[in-house]
Amino acid sequence: MALIVQKFGGSSVANAERVRNVAGRVVKTYREGNDVVVVLSAQGDTTDELIEKAKEISEKPSKREMDMLLSTGEQISIALMAMAIEKLGCQAVSFTGQQVGIKTNTIHGNARIEDIDGSRIRAELNRKRIVIVAGFQGIDEEGNITTLGRGGSDTTAVALAAILNADLCEIYTDVDGVYTADPRIVPDARKLEDISFGEMLELASLGARVLHNRSVELAKKYNVRMVVRSSLNNHKGTLVKEVNEVEKMMIKGVAYDKDIARISILAVRDIPGVAYRIFKFLADAGINVDIILQSIGRGDTKDISFTVAKSQLTETIDLINRNLDDIGAADVSFSQDVAKVSVVGAGMVNHPGVAATMFEALAEADINIHMISTSEIKISCLVRTDEAEKAVQAVHKKFRLGESEQAEEQAG
Ligand code: ADP
Ligand code: ASP
Ligand code: MG
Numbered sequence: 345m346a347l348i349v350q351k352f353g354g355s356s357v358a359n360a361e362r363v364r365n366v367a368g369r370v371v372k373t374y375r376e377g378n379d380v381v382v383v384l385s386a387q388g389d390t391t392d393e394l395i396e397k398a399k400e401i402s403e404k405p406s407k408r409e410m411d412m413l414l415s416t417g418e419q420i421s422i423a424l425m426a427m428a429i430e431k432l433g434c435q436a437v438s439f440t441g442q443q444v445g446i447k448t449n450t451i452h453g454n455a456r457i458e459d460i461d462g463s464r465i466r467a468e469l470n471r472k473r474i475v476i477v478a479g480f481q482g483i484d485e486e487g488n489i490t491t492l493g494r495g496g497s498d499t500t501a502v503a504l505a506a507i508l509n510a511d512l513c514e515i516y517t518d519v520d521g522v523y524t525a526d527p528r529i530v531p532d533a534r535k536l537e538d539i540s541f542g543e544m545l546e547l548a549s550l551g552a553r554v555l556h557n558r559s560v561e562l563a564k565k566y567n568v569r570m571v572v573r574s575s576l577n578n579h580k581g582t583l584v585k586e587v588n589e590v591e592k593m594m595i596k597g598v599a600y601d602k603d604i605a606r607i608s609i610l611a612v613r614d615i616p617g618v619a620y621r622i623f624k625f626l627a628d629a630g631i632n633v634d635i636i637l638q639s640i641g642r643g644d645t646k647d648i649s650f651t652v653a654k655s656q657l658t659e660t661i662d663l664i665n666r667n668l669d670d671i672g673a674a675d676v677s678f679s680q681d682v683a684k685v686s687v688v689g690a691g692m693v694n695h696p697g698v699a700a701t702m703f704e705a706l707a708e709a710d711i712n713i714h715m716i717s718t719s720e721i722k723i724s725c726l727v728r729t730d731e732a733e734k735a736v737q738a739v740h741k742k743f744r745l746g747e748s749e750q751a752e753e754q755a756g
Contacts, residue, residue, distance in 0.1 A: 346511040347469070348373055351383040351479065351501035355518040356575035357421050358388035366516070366575060367428035370474060374434055379469045381508065382476040383501040384425055386417025391494070407452035411481075411491045415441070418478035418497070425476050437468055438476040441489075446482035446500065448490045451630055453655075455490035456558070457482060457499065460507045477504060498559035506566035513568050515555065516575035521582030522547070522554055524745035525598040529733050532746035536596065538583040543596045543688055546722050550686040551601030560584065595689035595698070595743045600732045602683045604634065605657040606715070608649040609664060611674035614641035622648060622664075622671050629663055631656050635684070635717040635724060645674075649715065651726070654680060682714065683732035686724040687739060693720035705742035711735050 350373065352366050366382075374380045385391075394413050398405045422438035429436035445461030468475045479497025482490050492499050498515055505513035522544065523533040539547075541564035548557035554572060563570045563584060573581025612618050619638070626633055634651040652660050657678060664676045685706075692698050699716075702723055706713055711734065715726035727735050740746065 345377050345379065347379040347381070347508060349381045349383060349501050349505040349508070349510045349513045351497060351513070351515050352385065352575055353497065353515075353517045354385040354388050354390065356516050357384055357425065360424075362575075363387075363421075363424050363428050367425060367432055369516075369575065370425075371429060371432045371434050374474055380474050381465060381469070381504055381510070382425060382474065383479045383497055383504060384418060384421040384476065385479050385497040386414075387421055387424075390417040390420070408488055411452045411455075411489050414491050415478070415481040415489045418480050422476045422478045429474055429476075434474055435472065436474040436476055438478070439464070440478045441481035441500070442483045442487075444477055446503070448482035448484055448492070450484040450486075450488070450490070452488075452490055454493045454630075455482060455484065457492070457503045457562075460503055462504075462507045465504070465508060492558070493556070495553055495556040496558070498556035499562060502559040502562045502566075502568050502570065505568045505570075506562060511569065513563070513570045514581075515559075515570065515572045517554060517572065518574065518576065519554065520574045520577070520579045521572045522552070522584070522597075524596070525736055525740045526552065526554075526600075529600075529736050530598075530740045530746070533740065534746050536582050537580075538585055538587075539596055540587040540690060541584060542721060543690055544584045546686075546688040547597050547599050550599040550684065550688065550722065550724065551603070552597065552599040555584075594691060595687055595745060597688050598685065598736050598740045598743075598745065599688065600683055600685045600736050602729055602732055603654050604651045604682060604684055605654050605678055605680045606649055606651050606682045606726065607657070607660055607664070607676060607678045608647055609671065609673045609676050610647050611645040612648055613672040614644050614646045615672075618672060619648065625663060625667055625671070626652075626660065629659065631660050631663070635715050635726065637715050651682065651684070651715070681729050682726050683729045683735075684724050684726055685732060685735040685739060686722050687743065688722045690721055692723070699723050701742055702739055705738045706735055708742075709734055709738035711738070 426436040426438040447459040448455035479500040521535045525533040527533045545560040548555045570584040571581045636650040639647040711731045713725045717724045
């Protein structure tokens, strides 16, 4: 007998028929003799619709109340799922994050799980019930409801798998697994049999929303066996696992992220400590900074540009404007017309040709690069938003990622 955590995303539970379909899958796993913990997202576009509702009331609602609102979507799914499973003759019980003691820090809208009290779930499993938990939510130390960031149900599932020492964590979604690029953008993208935690973490962090990046972080940390597969068929899916094959150069995939904005702080004094002051202000405000570019000084000033998530743009601009004198800068500007396109693959550090190949692909597609950042496992380029899809297609094609792995190695 095994303990299996099964997570189903929004599209997998979008309507009554899908809920019944998922219930059937869960019951099948249970009847095969397994303990099953189910983690659910809100149905279909519910979370987006809730965000729209908030906008109708206020342009800048408090983050606490946003979390109160958004957490309701998952509560609907879990109750409906418990009913559907009971209808199939099995006992099920649904719980909110709070009810199963998912404790997080206090960062509303992007909270991190700090601790989970698994005792209630274990007790219910011992009573031979199927346990259904609302994804994406927890509570902070003062009992406020928090949410884990968009796509955060994956993280709930992996965290539960870790704490319960589950044998397997299955992430069910609306595609067959992890592909070399978003299959909706690149029709000939290839499904990967497996992918390393490191590569998956990069892909997820760089915009491949098939997995929440923190879920991959947690799976790596606690060595959770994790599979991504479709809730609509029985295809095998993609195994995310630990591998040490860095010798071999292998581009695993292309990802893009439109949810970013570029900020430039202009005419900053060219003296020691300036970057520290800027990024300390941002860090203290919980603002995550991504690509950073500093120009070479002109006279006694320089410009510093960086990217942040779109959702943090206004907050970042306000913060910098309030502190322009302290920072020692003349002005701040921004652009939302940017997207980040990245290639990911282990072993890149020893293969200098990868960057050139990516730039060549973009040049051939007549796409201008605004900022570049590299690491040993990825190369990212900032391009115009409306060119993101074209860039992904061009780069995917240039690296021949749609072909067999052998061809892919030669291309690299
Ligand atoms: P869920 O609601 O099940 O959590 P998501 O919409 O969050 O589903 O994630 C699945 C989607 O991720 C797919 O429909 C696909 O369009 C997108 N996606 C982006 N990059 C990839 C990739 N490399 N492989 C697979 N899917 C990807
Ligand atoms: N419902 C949340 C969202 O749409 C969490 C999730 O789906 O994982 O972001
Ligand atoms: Mg998701």
